[in-house]
Amino acid sequence: MAEAGQERRRILWGAGTPRTLRAHWILRELDLAYESRPIGPRTGETQTSEFTAINPSQKIPVLQDGDLTLSESAAIVSYVAEAYGGERGLIPSAPKERARYYQWCFFAMMELDADTTYVIRRHEDLKHLYGEAPNAAKAAREIFGKQALVVEKTLAAAGPYILGERFTGADILLTTCLASALRRQIEIPETLQEYLARIAPRQAYQRALEANQPRK
Ligand SMILES: N[C@@H](CCC(=O)N[C@@H](CS)C(=O)NCC(=O)O)C(=O)O
Structure with a gap:
């Protein structure tokens, strides 16, 4: 501390x-x-x-x-x-829960940000800077869709947040990735839209x- x-x-x-x-x-x-x-x-x-x-x-x-x-x-x-x-409890302290927290942080940063949403951003919105690459953007959309299903399954099995009962920093990362995806017209499952709607009213x-x- x-x-x-x-x-x-x-x-x-x-x-x-x-x-x-x-x-x-x-x-x-x-x-x-x-x-x-x-x-x-x-x-x-x-x-x-x-x-x-x-x-x-x-x-x-x-x-x-x-x-x-x-x-x-x-x-x-x-x-x-x-x-x-x-x-x-925005980050869990017990080793196994902490490990799960990191799993979702890295998942969000790699699977839902760098590897997919940002590829789309680079090669669609910012194509004047990074070049047009429709195949890469299309593949990134598909990969995002597949990975979003993993999040959906996890939330359906043990929500309301990604680690269960408690809102953590991993939800901050996940929410920002999902919201960016929506802005790029990437479809996300209804459970994830409900998750976003649940988090949106947070004052912070x-x-x-x-x-x-x-x-x-
Ligand atoms: N992995 C880094 C990525 C940071 C990043 O790429 N930031 C972009 C803006 S989203 C940036 O600063 N780009 C430099 C620039 O465009 O001037 C993170 O999650 O913080």
């Missing part, structure tokens, strides 16, 4: 993407104060020397928490949940959506 009551400077870099939303969301879930630097992708703001010194991969989100500088949205969600979550999610608005 982080030192109780000790003020530390917390800065979150990035806004405007599902990946940055994850970081805003976990901070809001725990009502943690932070300064937002809402830099956006493909604006040149991730390429400045100031930001490159913070994250050499020139990507958002990045969380600075005191002397810790952390990139990777899933790592940020898990770190904040562990460091500041106390009894909230709504506040994070506001905080994640790109700078005008």
Whole structure:
């Protein structure tokens, strides 16, 4: 646990993407104060020397928490949940439950984000930058559909959240992936639409959506 009551400077870099939303969301879930630097992708703001010194991969989100500088949205969600979550159980502590938590985090990041939704984004919406690749995008849609069925089965067997009774950081990752899929017109099963509808009213999610608005 982080030192109780000790003020530390917390800065979150990035806004405007599902990946940055994850970081805003976990901070809001725990009502943690932070300064937002809402830099956006493909604006040149991730390429400045100031930001490159913070994250050499020139990507958002990045969380600075005191002397810790952390990139990777899933790592940020898990770190904040562990460091500041106390009894909230946003990340399980028992080894087997923790392992299951990581399973779903990695599943979301690989199967539903990098390997599928982001392939579609790259080669459809951003084809002017990354090239058109209809076969790759079509295959990514099919893979997403197949993997979504795994999530559906798990939720049907033991919901309402991906680890069962308790909402965790893995639900933050999963929700943002499924919501991005819907925006790309990827069909998702009804059980998953119900899951999204269940999570949507969370105050922290709504506040994070506001905080994640790109700078005008
Ligand atoms: N695996 C990383 C991916 C981060 C990532 O690719 N971020 C994109 C925006 S969604 C970015 O910063 N791109 C740099 C740019 O376009 O300037 C994560 O989940 O945090």
